[in-house]
Amino acid sequence: MGLYGPLTATEVAEHVGESPANCSWHLRQLAKYGFVAEAGGGTGRRRPWRLVTDGHRWGNGEETPELARAGDAAAQILLDLEYQALWDWMNVRRQETPAWRDAAFFNQFIGWYTAEELGELQEELRAILARHLDRLDDPAARRLWLVCAVAAAYGLSYIALGATVTALVQELVPAALLPDANGALQTVKQGLRLAGPLLGAGLYVVLGGPRLSAACALGFVAAAGAGLLLRVAPAPTDGLPGPAPTAAPGVDAPEPAGRGGLGAGVRHLVGEPALRRVLVAATVATVAIGFGETLWFAYVDAGLGRPTAFLGVLVSVQGVGGLLGGVASAALVRRLGELGTVGVGVTAIAAGTLALVRPALALALLASVLIGLGLPVALVGTMTLVQRRTPAHLVGRVSAALDALISGPQAVAIGAGALLVGLVDYRVLYGVTAAVLAGAAGYLVTGRHLTAPEPDPAAHPDASADPLGPQPAAPEPAAPEPVAPEPVAAGEPAAAGPAAPLVTGATAP
Numbered sequence: 001m002g003l004y005g006p007l008t009a010t011e012v013a014e015h016v017g018e019s020p021a022n023c024s025w026h027l028r029q030l031a032k033y034g035f036v037a038e039a040g041g042g043t044g045r046r047r048p049w050r051l052v053t054d055g056h057r058w059g060n061g062e063e064t065p066e067l068a069r070a071g072d073a074a075a076q077i078l079l080d081l082e083y084q085a086l087w088d089w090m091n092v093r094r095q096e097t098p099a100w101r102d103a104a105f106f107n108q109f110i111g112w113y114t115a116e117e118l119g120e121l122q123e124e125l126r127a128i129l130a131r132h133l134d135r136l137d138d139p140a141a142r143r144l145w146l147v148c149a150v151a152a153a154y155g156l157s158y159i160a161l162g163a164t165v166t167a168l169v170q171e172l173v174p175a176a177l178l179p180d181a182n183g184a185l186q187t188v189k190q191g192l193r194l195a196g197p198l199l200g201a202g203l204y205v206v207l208g209g210p211r212l213s214a215a216c217a218l219g220f221v222a223a224a225g226a227g228l229l230l231r232v233a234p235a236p237t238d239g240l241p242g243p244a245p246t247a248a249p250g251v252d253a254p255e256p257a258g259r260g261g262l263g264a265g266v267r268h269l270v271g272e273p274a275l276r277r278v279l280v281a282a283t284v285a286t287v288a289i290g291f292g293e294t295l296w297f298a299y300v301d302a303g304l305g306r307p308t309a310f311l312g313v314l315v316s317v318q319g320v321g322g323l324l325g326g327v328a329s330a331a332l333v334r335r336l337g338e339l340g341t342v343g344v345g346v347t348a349i350a351a352g353t354l355a356l357v358r359p360a361l362a363l364a365l366l367a368s369v370l371i372g373l374g375l376p377v378a379l380v381g382t383m384t385l386v387q388r389r390t391p392a393h394l395v396g397r398v399s400a401a402l403d404a405l406i407s408g409p410q411a412v413a414i415g416a417g418a419l420l421v422g423l424v425d426y427r428v429l430y431g432v433t434a435a436v437l438a439g440a441a442g443y444l445v446t447g448r449h450l451t452a453p454e455p456d457p458a459a460h461p462d463a464s465a466d467p468l469g470p471q472p473a474a475p476e477p478a479a480p481e482p483v484a485p486e487p488v489a490a491g492e493p494a495a496a497g498p499a500a501p502l503v504t505g506a507t508a509p
Helices: 009-016 020-032 065-095 098-103 115-132 144-172 175-207 209-228 261-271 273-291 295-303 308-355 361-388 392-420 426-445
Strands: 036-038 049-051
Touching (some): 020 036, 098 175, 144 175, 144 361, 144 392, 175 308, 273 308, 273 361, 273 392, 273 426, 295 308, 295 426
């Protein structure tokens, strides 16, 4: 209860591995002697209990022999638990952040006290330790709400930021160079993914947690200011090949941005065949990836037999694969089209997930490379498709709608994975996840005809801007055959026609 707050007998049973009936009896006994109390707020047979936080002491020299023996037994159990907790901390302390390593302590101190002074010291220490006892009963007092609020704002900002960048790239870059621009963005992002954790750890040691948080906040403010200073001019075409971003044939032109614009973005996603296909596949793939998020901990711990800190190594290896994917993505878009490129990316993620079914270090590294490679490839294909199949005034809302529609199911999938990993072998779950990803990849690849590959501007510098690639020039209209002049009576108009003059004289030219 001190760790999780008020609990019912059934919830206590889940934590301690006993039956609910046994825990219910023990809770009633603890309540009888003042260790716990009813928390209130229960419905039906649900009866939550809370920990009484006033503290308890025994061994004052006035207890009966029976109570003394019970107190000694309880003290022995508590000391054993505290000793084990201390050693658990000693074994993992070097995996914690410097702030926690510096804050945690145990000291040996020698001093001379009278009995009265030692009693005063005890009361002072109890008062210090009881300073935050309200956090046991009130989770809001633990300031976890602040962490949740920051996390929620962080997630929402990424939806807005992704939509903004997608729209901005479309305005700044010629249509034929969109794959290159998107690929460059992903390459830089994956490169920072490699260097960022090391840089962050170094700054954490130098600045500490609060100062580093302030520095990060200032970095976000600076980035926002730089974005506000941008002045967008129409992207030059320069005769480069590539379609203008317009609605696909058969789809109504979207309404102007404004109130209800996000709804227009959703309608455009659903109404455009290629975008609809990528929406369905991306939702399924993202749910599968979210489902596998929590499986990594079981894989590293139970499968590889390594501490959870080893996840940092695998994330760095994913960054290496991400660099490769970012570099190769533009060429894949031109060779396979957008849907084909997204399909290749999801296929790589599926193959990496399948490799995790068998726990082995070599397979773990291979899986990390494949998953890291597949993510930027899929993202570049998706971004390029949105930019090419969406009018400029609507591309931001379409991108935001796409992110919003797949983020909700992904959050649910992460929670479901956290629940199932305790009930089902993680290897089985990885196998199911790989199968779902393979199905999404197949759905994408079978729709490749909806997004024909684009020509390489370097290979076809004079290619047409037609969406289907360079087309043969239309033949010049044939010159009209000369017609012999016919006499026209004086004062009569010449034959009707837009350039036929009114003439006088014997003949018309």
